Amino acid sequence: MKTTATQLALFVVVIVGLSACRKDPVQAAGPRTAPAATEHAPAQPEPGSHDDWCDEHQVPESLCTRCNPALAAAFKATNDWCVEHGLPESQCRICNPKLKIERPPKKDGAK
Numbered sequence: 802m803k804t805t806a807t808q809l810a811l812f813v814v815v816i817v818g819l820s821a822c823r824k825d826p827v828q829a830a831g832p833r834t835a836p837a838a839t840e841h842a843p844a845q846p847e848p849g850s851h852d853d854w855c856d857e858h859q860v861p862e863s864l865c866t867r868c869n870p871a872l873a874a875a876f877k878a879t880n881d882w883c884v885e886h887g888l889p890e891s892q893c894r895i896c897n898p899k900l901k902i903e904r905p906p907k908k909d910g911a912k
Contacts, residue, residue: 848861848863849905850905850908851904851907851908854904855868858892860902864889866888873889876889883896
């Protein structure tokens with residue numbers, strides 16, 4: 802019985818340790834360009850607008866496969882997929898360090 806308790810304790814330590822080591826590939830590539838008050842776009846933003854932005858992953862929310870994994874199939878179907886990092890090649894800053902994805906500016910008069 803003592804062996805089983807020791808094995809269980811070791812298993813828990815390993816699982817906790819492994820989960821602490823996981824990082825988002827984009828975060829590993831470098832710091833974000835600007836901190837934000839909110840992480841995700843409001844409900845139903847206009848695609849391509851300033852409001853259509855995922856601060857967490859620094860891509861348009863409407864194209865964020867990490868927040869909406871169902872979008873991955875469309876990128877894979879057009880051969881725009883980085884298998885190694887699990888995101889669209891057009892968004893992979895690890896494979897493309899010079900890649901710049903910028904948030905669209907706010908429209909004139911918008912707050």
